[in-house]
Amino acid sequence: MNFKEDWQSSLYDQYLIDSSINSKIFHQMAKGEVKFLCETLKITSHTKILDIPCGTGRHTRLLARKGAQVTGVDLNPKCLELAAQNCRGLKLHLGQSNMSDLGKYYDQFDIVLNLFTSFGYFSTELKNKKILLEFIKCLRPGGLLVIHFICQFWFLKNFSKNSVIEDEYRVQKETRFFDHNTK
Numbered sequence: 001m002n003f004k005e006d007w008q009s010s011l012y013d014q015y016l017i018d019s020s021i022n023s024k025i026f027h028q029m030a031k032g033e034v035k036f037l038c039e040t041l042k043i044t045s046h047t048k049i050l051d052i053p054c055g056t057g058r059h060t061r062l063l064a065r066k067g068a069q070v071t072g073v074d075l076n077p078k079c080l081e082l083a084a085q086n087c088r089g090l091k092l093h094l095g096q097s098n099m100s101d102l103g104k105y106y107d108q109f110d111i112v113l114n115l116f117t118s119f120g121y122f123s124t125e126l127k128n129k130k131i132l133l134e135f136i137k138c139l140r141p142g143g144l145l146v147i148h149f150i151c152q153f154w155f156l157k158n159f160s161k162n163s164v165i166e167d168e169y170r171v172q173k174e175t176r177f178f179d180h181n182t183k
Contacts, residue, residue: 023167027058033059033115034063037146043063043068043111048108048109049069049110049111049112050109052072052112053074054080057072057082060087061087061092070093071095071108073095073097073105080094100134102135103137106138107138110139112139113146114145115146116148159176160176161176161177162174
């Protein structure tokens with residue numbers, strides 16, 4: 001298999017960003033997600049959070065507004081540019097880094113967030129394990145790692161081969177396939 005190791009650095013072009021992670025509906029969903037995280041994890045103004053990948057900063061921004069000390073990290077420069085715009089005026093840090101090399105963030109955070117099903121897509125399980133260990137190394141003793149996965153049972157129950165997303169500018173048709181024989 002010809003697998004580009006840094007595929008995630010160019011995955012989100014402007015169209016995909018606008019129609020997904022920076023869309024109004026995703027920003028609205030982030031409000032409920034951040035509310036849940038703040039209540040469940042008891043986030044305060046003293047909580048240091050690493051949001052990786054932060055994408056366009058939709059969670060980063062809301063966590064900073066709640067008073068948390070947030071660092072958002074992403075590999076994609078286009079996403080980081082939008083994160084800087086979305087987070088303008090807020091006290092937080094943004095940085096560009098690959099998940100597999102987080103040394104400058106070691107031992108700094110109470111919580112590491114990996115949201116939007118952004119884990120497990122690397123070329124080998126060994127690389128997935130390395131990234132998981134990078135997340136853990138970023139935590140202070142007693143810190144929490146939060147990883148958002150899609151539940152297999154939910155996925156199988158709700159899988160749809162086709163969907164249409166419409167907004168005031170475009171109609172987007174998505175076609176998917178699922179192969180039960182592959183892992």
